[in-house]
Amino acid sequence: xxxxxxxxxxxxxxxxxxxxxxxxxxxxxxxxxxxxxxxxxxxxxxxxxxxxxxxxxxxxxxxxxxxxxxxxxxxxxxxxxxxxxxxxxxxxxxxxxxxxxxxxxxxxxxxxxxxxxxxxxxxxxxxxxxxxxxxxxxxxxxxxxxxxxxxxxxxxxxxxxxxxxxxxxxxxxxxxxxxxxxxxxxxxxxxxxxxxxxxxxxxxxxxxxxxxxxxxxxxxxxxxxxxxxxxxxxxxxxxxxxxxxxxxxxxxxxxxxxxxxxxxxxxxxxxxxxxxxxxxxxxxxxxxxxxxxxxxxxxxxxxxxxxxxxxxxxxxxxxxxxxxxxxxxxxxxxxxxxxxxxxxxxxxxxxxxxxxxxxxxxxxxxxxxxxxxxxxxxxxxxxxxxxxxxxxxxxxxxxx
Amino acid sequence: xxxxxxxxxxxxxxxxxxxxxxxxxxxxxxxxxxxxxxxxxxxxxxxxxxxxxxxxxxxxxxxxxxxxxxxxxxxxxxxxxxxxxxxxxxxxxxxxxxxxxxxxxxxxxxxxxxxxxxxxxxxxxxxxxxxxxxxxxxxxxxxxxxxxxxxxxxxxxxxxxxxxxxxxxxxxxxxxxxxxxxxxxxxxxxxxxxxxxxxxxxxxxxxxxxxxxxxxxxxxxxxxxxxxxxxxxxxxxxxxxxxxxxxxxxxxxxxxxxxxxxxxxxxxxxxxxxxxxxxxxxxxxxxxxxxxxxxxxxxxxxxxxxxxxxxxxxxxxxxxxxxxxxxxxxxxxxxxxxxxxxxxxxxxxxxxxxxxxxxxxxxxxxxxxxxxxxxxxxxxxxxxxxxxxxxxxxxxxxxx
Numbered sequence: 001x002x003x004x005x006x007x008x009x010x011x012x013x014x015x016x017x018x019x020x021x022x023x024x025x026x027x028x029x030x031x032x033x034x035x036x037x038x039x040x041x042x043x044x045x046x047x048x049x050x051x052x053x054x055x056x057x058x059x060x061x062x063x064x065x066x067x068x069x070x071x072x073x074x075x076x077x078x079x080x081x082x083x084x085x086x087x088x089x090x091x092x093x094x095x096x097x098x099x100x101x102x103x104x105x106x107x108x109x110x111x112x113x114x115x116x117x118x119x120x121x122x123x124x125x126x127x128x129x130x131x132x133x134x135x136x137x138x139x140x141x142x143x144x145x146x147x148x149x150x151x152x153x154x155x156x157x158x159x160x161x162x163x164x165x166x167x168x169x170x171x172x173x174x175x176x177x178x179x180x181x182x183x184x185x186x187x188x189x190x191x192x193x194x195x196x197x198x199x200x201x202x203x204x205x206x207x208x209x210x211x212x213x214x215x216x217x218x219x220x221x222x223x224x225x226x227x228x229x230x231x232x233x234x235x236x237x238x239x240x241x242x243x244x245x246x247x248x249x250x251x252x253x254x255x256x257x258x259x260x261x262x263x264x265x266x267x268x269x270x271x272x273x274x275x276x277x278x279x280x281x282x283x284x285x286x287x288x289x290x291x292x293x294x295x296x297x298x299x300x301x302x303x304x305x306x307x308x309x310x311x312x313x314x315x316x317x318x319x320x321x322x323x324x325x326x327x328x329x330x331x332x333x334x335x336x337x338x339x340x341x342x343x344x345x346x347x348x349x350x351x352x353x354x355x356x357x358x359x360x361x362x363x364x365x366x367x368x369x370x371x372x373x374x375x376x377x378x379x380x381x382x383x384x385x386x387x388x389x390x391x392x393x394x395x396x397x398x399x400x
Numbered sequence: 401x402x403x404x405x406x407x408x409x410x411x412x413x414x415x416x417x418x419x420x421x422x423x424x425x426x427x428x429x430x431x432x433x434x435x436x437x438x439x440x441x442x443x444x445x446x447x448x449x450x451x452x453x454x455x456x457x458x459x460x461x462x463x464x465x466x467x468x469x470x471x472x473x474x475x476x477x478x479x480x481x482x483x484x485x486x487x488x489x490x491x492x493x494x495x496x497x498x499x500x501x502x503x504x505x506x507x508x509x510x511x512x513x514x515x516x517x518x519x520x521x522x523x524x525x526x527x528x529x530x531x532x533x534x535x536x537x538x539x540x541x542x543x544x545x546x547x548x549x550x551x552x553x554x555x556x557x558x559x560x561x562x563x564x565x566x567x568x569x570x571x572x573x574x575x576x577x578x579x580x581x582x583x584x585x586x587x588x589x590x591x592x593x594x595x596x597x598x599x600x601x602x603x604x605x606x607x608x609x610x611x612x613x614x615x616x617x618x619x620x621x622x623x624x625x626x627x628x629x630x631x632x633x634x635x636x637x638x639x640x641x642x643x644x645x646x647x648x649x650x651x652x653x654x655x656x657x658x659x660x661x662x663x664x665x666x667x668x669x670x671x672x673x674x675x676x677x678x679x680x681x682x683x684x685x686x687x688x689x690x691x692x693x694x695x696x697x698x699x700x701x702x703x704x705x706x707x708x709x710x711x712x713x714x715x716x717x718x719x720x721x722x723x724x725x726x727x728x729x730x731x732x733x734x735x736x737x738x739x740x741x742x743x744x745x746x747x748x749x750x751x752x753x754x755x756x757x758x759x760x761x762x763x764x765x766x767x768x769x770x771x772x773x774x775x776x777x778x779x780x781x782x783x784x785x786x787x788x789x790x791x792x793x794x795x796x797x798x799x800x
Contacts, residue, residue, distance in 0.1 A: 005586025018609070030582045045651070050631050050677065051610075051617035058613040059631070109755075128753065131730030137654075137712045141635050145646040145714040148722050150627075150637075152564030153553065160627045160637040160644050160716050163563050164552030170607050172751075174574040179752040181581035182430045186405025186756075188588050195755035202751035205722065205733040207570050209418070209748075210451075212734070213458040215719040216746045217451035222719050227550075227560045231450050231459070235541045237550075237560040244560050246545040251445070254537075277450065312537045314545040316560050319615040319622050322548050322605065330531030333605040334612070346616045348609075351572075351602035352579040353528065355509075355595035356586075 004031025004357060009184065010090040012037060012083075013067070014074075016044045018140070018166055019124045019200060020096035021063045022173030027092075027180065029350040029363050034067040035090070035378055036369065037083070040400035043071065043371035053342045061339050062347040066364025070379070071372030071400035074105055078398040082379075083107060087115050089382045092180055096124040099134050109195045120183040120193040124176045128199030138200055140168035147204025152211050154224035161224065171203035233279035233286065234258075237316070238294035245294060245302045248312040251276065261309045262293050332359045339367045372400040404431025404757060409584065410490040410782075412437060412483075413467070416444045418540070418566055419524045419600060420496035421463045422573030427492075427580065429750040429763050434467040435490070435778055436769065437483070440800035443471065443771035453742045461739050462747040466764025470779070471772030471800035474505055478798040482779075483507060487515050489782045492580055496524040499534050509595045520583045520593040524576045528599030538600055540568035547604025552611050554624035561624065571603035633679035633686065634658075637716070638694035645694060645702045648712040651676065661709045662693050732759045739767045772800040 009032040013024045021044070024034045038044055046060040073079040084107075087093060093112060095102055102108045102123075109121045123129060126138020144150050144162055154161030179196035187193055205212075210231060211222040222230065227237030227246075234255070235248050249255045252275055259267045267273055267289070272282045279286055294302070299315050306313035315321070322328050323346070333349040350362040379385040379399070393399045409432040413424045421444070424434045438444055446460040473479040484507075487493060493512060495502055502508045502523075509521045523529060526538020544550050544562055554561030579596035587593055605612075610631060611622040622630065627637030627646075634655070635648050649655045652675055659667045667673055667689070672682045679686055694702070699715050706713035715721070722728050723746070733749040750762040779785040779799070793799045 003586075003590075005582040005589075008589075022609075026578060030578075048676075049610075050680075051614050053617050058617045059610050062613045063609070127727055128731055131727045133727040136707065137710060139632075139635065139648040139650050139712055141629055141646055141648040142712050142714045145637070145716045146725075148717055148719050149563070149565055150716050151718045151721075154561055154564075155555065155559060158558070159555060160646075161554055161561055162625070162627050162629070162637070163549070163567075164554075164622075164624060165549055165607050165609055165611060167563075167567065167607070170609065171574075174571075174578065175751045178426060178430075178574065178577050178581060179754065181578060181585060182405040182752070183754065185581060185585055185588075186403075188585075189405075189408075190403075197753040197755070198751060199731060199753075201727065202731050202733050202749070202753075205728060206748050206751040207565050207567070208719065208722075209422075209463070209565055209570065210449075210459050211565065211719050212746065212748055213462045214451050215723070217453050217458045222564075224564060225562070227562050229541055229562070232539075235539065237545070237562070246541055246560075248539040248541040250539050276448075280450075307536065310537060312539055312542050314542045316545045316550050317548055318551045319548050319608065319611050321551075322608075323615070325546075327527055327531045327533040327601065328605060331528055331599060331602050333602050346612065348606050348612055349602070351575045351598060351606040352582070353597040353599075353602075354579065354583065355597070 005354070006031040009033065009092065010035065011092040011094060012086055012090045014093065014095040014097070015124065016096065017046045018063070018169035019172040019176070020094050021046065022170055023124060023176040024067065024094055025063045026173065026177045028066045029352065035374070036064065036067045036069045038069050038071045038371050040071040040073050040372065040397065043069070053345070056339065056342050058342070058345060061342065061345070061368040064368040065337055065347065066366045067369060068374035068378060069369035069372055070375045073398050074107070076398050078393065078396070080106055082398070084115050085383050087112050087119060091118070091184065092120045092122060094122045094124070094176070098137060099123070099125050099129045113193065118187060118191065118193045120180055120187065120196065122176050122180050122196040122198070124172050124198045124200070126200050128202060129197045140166040140200070143168035143200040143204050147201050148208050148211065149204055152222050152224055155226045156224055158224070168200045168204060171207055172198050172200040175203050175206070231280055232276060233283050234290060238290055240294050240297060240299045240302055242298045244316050245299045246314045246316065247290070247306070250312070254311055255279070257309055258306070258311045261305060261311060264293070332362060335363050337365065337367065375399050405754070406431040409433065409492065410435065411492040411494060412486055412490045414493065414495040414497070415524065416496065417446045418463070418569035419572040419576070420494050421446065422570055423522070423524065423576040424467065424494055425463045426573065426577045428466045430752065435774070436464065436467045436469045438469050438471045438771050440471040440473050440772065440797065443469070453745070456739065456742050458742070458745060461742065461745070461768040464768040465737055465747065466766045467769060468774035468778060469769035469772055470775045473798050474507070476798050478793065478796070480506055482798065484515050485783050487512050487519060491518070491584065492520045492522060494522045494524070494576070498537060499523070499525050499529045513593065518587060518591065518593045520580055520587065520596065522576050522580050522596040522598070524572050524598045524600070526600050528602060529597045540566040540600070543568035543600040543604050547601050548608050548611065549604055552622050552624055555626045556624055558624070568600045568604060571607055572598050572600040575603050575606070631680055632676060633683050634690060638690055640694050640697060640699045640702055642698045644716050645699045646714045646716065647690070647706070650712070654711055655679070657709055658706070658711045661705060661711060664693070732762060735763050737765065737767065775799050
């Protein structure tokens, strides 16, 4: 078995639902040991979110595979003591409670760093641990609305459109992972941990890229542009004979290649479309010309033609299409895993391909845990507790 | 000056446009020194993408601030030799060429690791360094179409809708940064570098989350749902008296709070809306009831009411709104920087808040470089070259 880069790193993971669990999933893929601390009884809220197969949430399973679960009642004094004991044995602690919750439990960063000065404490919250909105509750949908991305996604003049995947949560999870990894690297130099504070709203600002550049340069407020890019042309969706196709001719060489491929060389020398700036400025004139070209062939015919000449083009794949795509298969981006009570399902693979990790080890093959599945194992191995100690805590419902 | 966690890490950055430069921007924020290797003459393609102020691309400036630029002709033998000399002095090399390009230049990973076995080589490409599509060109728009996210973003039955920000590039940049950081951490243990291979298409698969879970569970193909969440209700956009508002009552407690706040307690006990699963199943019945409630107040009135009672709600902010938002300001998520020839502009801040880094040091305050601005400085300091050596290479146009 190849050693993964984060092997040996232990993460005590108090996060629930998506942003935090996504972050620790990424770390698990890279070899970290994730010890999920769950509420006895109901566990991670995501266990109650569909879709379900035989009573198990596939949503939960897909982002928690390979993690261990220990169920501890953090509101009990003994539960808190247990958590503090565990803090001494781990490298990282993650939480995505509303700011102040950990402090109310007596488990704030100030307390934890006294117990273990090397601990890296990563908090992922809606609005962050500072500022006037800090105490407000947030979900993905809220930060998509507040963070500007919904104002530039959708059809011009149309109804508000949510990005179809939870980019608010996922982006926060990714920035959280980056923060944790940089703090781990820094700890090797200083011997000390630190606190990482990532807000979902901040993450949305950080991915607005050229929308901020446009506003700061021109004071024009960016709006939604349907299926096209704001400043590159043609970078857009076109109706074909049967469905849709995307053409992305991002520079003059590709534009010329495209014009040749469709037998319209005269467009190359047309001053209105001479370079990207002209094509963007004259989009209203160019669009109907391209529309007329694209309806003449099916999407499959376009793909064959444009791929052959090296002009970037694509269909709009559904999730079903991805399950049959040879590139997705070659890259192991849909991995079959076995989950107790469920059977075989497919989950997203690991997009970080490291040359030291064989493809079949890119994601942990262990299933997602049941609530408290590893409570006994962790307490014995990490804290050296004996059978009796475990039983006593079980009996008093401090652990499950 | 506080030491940032990646201080001392040197990155030789051959990337252009967005995915790669976004990755190295994240690393620069955390303290790494980024040495941008640019083509003499035109430099990074993004320098030619608008919006422009006084001839400078604000798009380029916003993601390349604080980096150094060295202009080297990598097609010349002396330029290649220079690059190999630099490889010995750095920790990380990044590139986002089409797979095979570095090999053609004689600068593939196999060559570079012979020169420096500790080097971490990170490639970000459209489809990755393996698989049948590997050699195809890709842009953000292409992987948004191929990767499934466009099939679940937009209005039901409506036109294809691009996510308004370049999530294809940005996600690849973030996974690239995570790969690099984990490889840096691993290098401390093994003494060896490795290759990190991140594909934009793979990144899109990795962020599909519950769309994959839904398909693998039910074989139903997820489609676009406009402004709502596929499996949580009410998690949606509603028309108000003046504009729009988002309500995200993600669990029964919040749903009950909302019903009380709007004086519709009877909905709490309505069996059709008893829990999230029922509310999602009966969305068609619930939607008109909520529509009627929301049109009665303005968005500002709704925000006041719902924030007071702690029900997650938000307006749909434009980029202009963000420039006035007190939370965005408190979190330093729009940072004013000074750029030569341009003056003061605002760029996105750093969403990774580390307790050891003061707010005013979260992003580098140095401007984005001009092409080759640091060529002489780098060659003298890293390679110990003298005035004459630099002049000779300048004269023969190997460097600029």
